[in-house]
Amino acid sequence: MNPARTRVLRAIGAACLACLPFAAAAQAFDSAHTHIGFVLHTRWGQQLEGRFPRYEGAVRALPDGYQQVTMRLATADVEIVGYPRYTEFARGRKFFDSQRYPWVSFTSDPYLPSLLREGGRLTGTLHIHGVAQQEIFTVEPAVCAQPGIGCDLVARGSVRREDYGMDDWKVAVRARVSFELRLRLQSGALP
Numbered sequence: 001m002n003p004a005r006t007r008v009l010r011a012i013g014a015a016c017l018a019c020l021p022f023a024a025a026a027q028a029f030d031s032a033h034t035h036i037g038f039v040l041h042t043r044w045g046q047q048l049e050g051r052f053p054r055y056e057g058a059v060r061a062l063p064d065g066y067q068q069v070t071m072r073l074a075t076a077d078v079e080i081v082g083y084p085r086y087t088e089f090a091r092g093r094k095f096f097d098s099q100r101y102p103w104v105s106f107t108s109d110p111y112l113p114s115l116l117r118e119g120g121r122l123t124g125t126l127h128i129h130g131v132a133q134q135e136i137f138t139v140e141p142a143v144c145a146q147p148g149i150g151c152d153l154v155a156r157g158s159v160r161r162e163d164y165g166m167d168d169w170k171v172a173v174r175a176r177v178s179f180e181l182r183l184r185l186q187s188g189a190l191p
Contacts, residue, residue, distance in 0.1 A: 026058045026059065026060040026061070027058060027059050027060075027148070027185040027186060028056075028057070028058045028185070028186050029055065029056075029057040029058065029071070029183055029184065029185060029186070030184040030185055030186050030187075032184075033152075033184035034055070034057075034181075034182065034183050034184050035051065035180075035181075035182045036051065036052045036055055036071075036073060036179075036180075036181050036182075036183075037049060037050060037051040037052070037179070037180050037181075038050045038051075038052075038177050038178060038179045038180070039177070039178045039180075040080070040173050040174070040177060041173070041174040041176070041178075042173055042174070043173070043174065048080050048081075048083065048086055048173075049080070049081045049082075050078060050079065050080050050081070050090060051078070051079050051081060052073040052074065052077065052078055052104075053077050053079060054073075054074040054077040055071060055072060055073045055074065056071065056072045057069065057070060057071030057072070057183070058070060058071075059148065059185060062110055064110070065112075065113075066110035066111060066112060066113075067110065067111055067112075067113050067116075068107070068108050068109075068110050068111070069106070069107075069108040069122070069124070070105075070106070070107050070108070071105065071106050072103045072104070072105045073103065073104040073105070074098075074102065074103060075091060075096040075097070075098035075101060075102055075103065075104060076091060076098040076102055078090050078091055078096060078098070094166075095166055096128075096129065096166075097129060100130070101128070101129050101130055103127075104126070104127065104128050105126075105127045106124055106125070106126050106127070106135075107124050107125050108122055108123065108124035109122075109123045109124050115139055116139065116142060116147045116148065116153055117141070117142045117147055118141055118142075119138070119139050119140050119141035119142070120138070120139055121136050121137075121138060121139075122136070122137045122138070122139050122155060123135070123136050123137075124137075126159065128159070128164040128166070129164045129165050129166050130165070131163070131164045131165055133159070133163050133164065135157060135159055136157060137155040137156060137157035137179070137181070138155065138156050138157060139153065139154070139155045140154040140155070140156075148183060148184060148185040149184070149185060149187065152182040152183060152184060153181075153182070153183040153184070153185075154180070154181070154182055154183075155179075155180075155181045155183070156178070156179065156180050156181070157178075157179050158176045158177060158178040158179065159176070159177055159179070160175050160176055160177075161173075161175055161176070161177055162175055
């Protein structure tokens, strides 16, 4: 075999092996115990509870000791609990437009692991309806020693629909959408 090619293949192999600890250091969401929801407020004082039953997400350990949360929420499966017509509206062109934008996604900025125990501000980029905005969620202090394993990681935040080009139905639905995330990780220690 050509010595130059051998060096290249060894370098590629070493790079792949170096990536293994990082890839293994991710904890996926536990689908049996994770709940990702939101609330819409109507102009008549009604609260509509929404949820994303299909999602992907994980907490990753970064090489510098920080962590990062990533998630994707399937808009074609979004539900307004107990209201099939509102569910159609939420999936439709004038709201999430699930045909054109099948996912809502969030990637947090790197944070110290202590945030999950002590609570505080979690910033990151939220993509909705083809628009990316920097948003802030508030992580509640943990109520157990292993947040995400022994108890939910709870985060809340609200966004303005207009910021994401979702400005139809202003007469019926208020501008802010409140999100609540109750996340559990698959069994094992946090990365």
